[in-house]
Amino acid sequence: MARRRSPSPPPPLAPSLRSDARRNRELVLQAARSAFEEAGLAVPLGEIARRAGVGTGTVYRHFPSKEALFRATVVDRVRLFTDTARELAHADDPGAVFFRYLSAVVRLSVRNKGLCDALEGSLEPSPGVEEGFREALTVLLERAQQAAAVRKDVTIDDVMALLMGCLSMEQRRGPAVAPGRMTALLCDSLRPGRHVTKLPQNPAVRRNETGCAACGGPVRVSRTGRPARYCGGACRQRAHRERARARTGT
Amino acid sequence: MARRRSPSPPPPLAPSLRSDARRNRELVLQAARSAFEEAGLAVPLGEIARRAGVGTGTVYRHFPSKEALFRATVVDRVRLFTDTARELAHADDPGAVFFRYLSAVVRLSVRNKGLCDALEGSLEPSPGVEEGFREALTVLLERAQQAAAVRKDVTIDDVMALLMGCLSMEQRRGPAVAPGRMTALLCDSLRPGRHVTKLPQNPAVRRNETGCAACGGPVRVSRTGRPARYCGGACRQRAHRERARARTGT
DNA sequence: ATAGAATCGGAACCCACGTCCCGTTTCGAT
């Protein structure tokens, strides 16, 4: 979304609004943030206007629809998460960082019903924002995998799905389940060397034959562009052993 | 739920309805089942009437409200799950049974949006039905725990929450995640001896001092009614070792 | 101070939905 090119005096980010308009816009945004946070997308627009102390017409002067207003309140929260993830991209102990980050995102999102609604897909993703988050989280995930803190065969899609699941559970858990308990449980399910159940392979992996032939996890791509057959480590060694055994009969 | 004792000619389950009424009731139920299954509680009542080929008035003749109709379509699915769980209560290999049962419930529920809505709490629980399911599942869980296939410190509340989380994830997972993959991941998180993250203790356990003092899991209750201090096995042994060490100094 | 434009407020509009009502139709006992 390129900003319109502007004549000589570059307009400040709040582009030449009348003072009352600028103030009201801010009031509406604030009211929307707190209302959506408490009640999610279901809060009526009139309620937001009431809280902001303006009429509904004023809300519509600043935002073309309820959804646009909702987006505006949610997007900056997600961007905050993204920024944090980017900052952590070079931190020590990538494993611990990854898990702490996931837990924090869940913890911070759970009490924000609007954010939950957005993450759980009540909304078409805003272009750029979701991708940014996803990419930043991918970096944390891959570093944690390189550090052998996360099993190699989970993908960023798995983690995103897990994140939503955590939110859903932590939101709906009754008083009989401690906060964070489900998240802890789910985080542990990502750790390596602990899986018993065979994981169904993700379709992308199956479709274009990418991914480790043994565990389905991500593989290195050589300088020639050809992906490796195994994800390295245990899988390759096991494959070699089995091929050797096959050669020697039995 | 004992059936009412009945006078000499036992009334058939469909109590003396005119033939057209009985037929229409069945049509409505069928239409409602398929409509709720596809679109969840959000489907308009008029749509159900249309599918059934009746007017909305007819629907209201048979069911006092939309919610009552919804309940009627959902309750028998849940009862089906409950019955299955009861049948499995004495099966061999309780561990495998437990995990297979969980996966099956998820698999069967995921394509039923109405059932998901109900399980995720869009509805006050129908008295008896939810409890029945919960109790039947408790039996499977406890047997799996006794067989050391499930970690001792998870409660039935945890499992119910996990179940909802699985549903949520499997429903919303994009095409990049294979069906059943999240469920497999979550099942593994229940297995014993694999946890790294310390699980926050559930409030009930914390409140009345019930549960294993080491891991928070369920404990045996002796014939005197006094609950044991540890859940048995590893926890008690570790506690004994530590107490011994404390006695000998150091 | 004034004028004109930007902005405001909230009533009015529209639509979707759950529920109710009542004139009409259908059933089944006689």
Added chain:
DNA sequence: ATCGAAACGGGACGTGGGTTCCGATTCTAT
């Protein structure tokens, strides 16, 4: 075949919520 009661259909009603409209108000350049 007939009649009374049961059941039917679908229009009417009320509600709630998003959006639009327009006369009233407020700001700011002059």
